[in-house]
Amino acid sequence: MPKITDVRAILTQPDACRLVVVRVGTSEPGLYGLGCATFTQRAFAVQAAIERHLAPLLVGRDADRISEIWHLAMNHGYWRNGPVLNNAVSGVDQALWDIKGKQAGMPVHQLLGGPFRAAAAAYVHADGRDSHEVADNALALIEQGFRHVRVQMGGYGGPADGLHLPPTAPAGNYFDPRGYSRAMLAMIDHVRSTVGDHVELLHDVHERLHPIDAVQFAKDLEQYRLFFLEDPFAPEDIGWFSTLRQQCATPLAMGELFNNPHEWQPLITGRLIDFVRMHVSQIGGITPARAVSEFAAVFGVRTAWHGPADTSPVGHAANLHLDMWAPNFGIQEWPQPSELTYEMFPGLPRPVDGYLHPGDGPGLGIDIDEKLAAEHPCDETVEQWTQTRLPDGGPARP
Ligand code: GCO
Numbered sequence: 001m002p003k004i005t006d007v008r009a010i011l012t013q014p015d016a017c018r019l020v021v022v023r024v025g026t027s028e029p030g031l032y033g034l035g036c037a038t039f040t041q042r043a044f045a046v047q048a049a050i051e052r053h054l055a056p057l058l059v060g061r062d063a064d065r066i067s068e069i070w071h072l073a074m075n076h077g078y079w080r081n082g083p084v085l086n087n088a089v090s091g092v093d094q095a096l097w098d099i100k101g102k103q104a105g106m107p108v109h110q111l112l113g114g115p116f117r118a119a120a121a122a123y124v125h126a127d128g129r130d131s132h133e134v135a136d137n138a139l140a141l142i143e144q145g146f147r148h149v150r151v152q153m154g155g156y157g158g159p160a161d162g163l164h165l166p167p168t169a170p171a172g173n174y175f176d177p178r179g180y181s182r183a184m185l186a187m188i189d190h191v192r193s194t195v196g197d198h199v200e201l202l203h204d205v206h207e208r209l210h211p212i213d214a215v216q217f218a219k220d221l222e223q224y225r226l227f228f229l230e231d232p233f234a235p236e237d238i239g240w241f242s243t244l245r246q247q248c249a250t251p252l253a254m255g256e257l258f259n260n261p262h263e264w265q266p267l268i269t270g271r272l273i274d275f276v277r278m279h280v281s282q283i284g285g286i287t288p289a290r291a292v293s294e295f296a297a298v299f300g301v302r303t304a305w306h307g308p309a310d311t312s313p314v315g316h317a318a319n320l321h322l323d324m325w326a327p328n329f330g331i332q333e334w335p336q337p338s339e340l341t342y343e344m345f346p347g348l349p350r351p352v353d354g355y356l357h358p359g360d361g362p363g364l365g366i367d368i369d370e371k372l373a374a375e376h377p378c379d380e381t382v383e384q385w386t387q388t389r390l391p392d393g394g395p396a397r398p
């Protein structure tokens, strides 16, 4: 029975985002596990939580006691269900699932109950400065075999040029909520007429609308039959979902910003959303994500785990093992990692015709080239894109 001998964070930035991977070493020579703990905006805080608080708690314990360790790590700090500590717990949790799979000689999806499907369908991102560029980028992705494409224009909140700001407006990442929704309706209309009805389109509001405007936006989008509309409200406004749900059939996805079960439980039990979108490391790893999958399945809610550039390849592998197993899997977000990322994380799957498979190797099926990771340290610049502001210069949720 292997004992945990060391727990450490590996921080690296092969592309735009800081990534946090936890490595759990064991007393069995050559047996170690990897887990994702990526909260890119607070990577250094997660590193401290891992190395200063979890490592002293866990070294010496049995690595095979995943369930006990998850509950001990989650509750040991007394205050719980917050983004930094949940990510730290996730890194350990995913690493322990990786270790157990390596011990059993099985992929994690087998440990969960075996594959439900042949492969997981993926969605990818098309953006552009205008509707034509978005449509062209969407067509290029369809050409690569994807049948699910998220379409945005000018990033979250839409184009910032031409906004009417006061002369004293401070520096920031500006957007105009109502101008954004008008521009997106026109863009989605153009893209739908360009790509046709057989391609699934998705859009991410990214909590950028005032709630009543999000209700109207979702209703206006009904005619375009989106696969889902994501984050129409901020987590603080989830009470608006019942208003929206009673008057609109646009499928809804929510969850990447959630940390606490009290956020997703009412949306699932009320059948107020169609897809849960949690960032798996943000809720504490594979152990809770497995529970959420089963809970959501009872209410007909599907999974669409968060899979942006600020999920590590280890986290993407964990997502895919959950995707392979869950009967109520919906769709998997895929960030199109760079070749450097593939070189740094051997085993990271490549999409084939719009589908992904985590492989049948033991554990999560992914490794990290620590030497290469060390050559790409995390930058310490102050995040700019989350310094969002409304036209009057006031701060807004990013
Ligand atoms: C998505 C997300 C991301 C987030 C990012 C925050 O749907 O993929 O909205 O793009 O903005 O993960 O750091």
Ligand code: MG
Binding pocket: 204, 206, 230, 231, 256
């Ligand atoms: Mg999103």
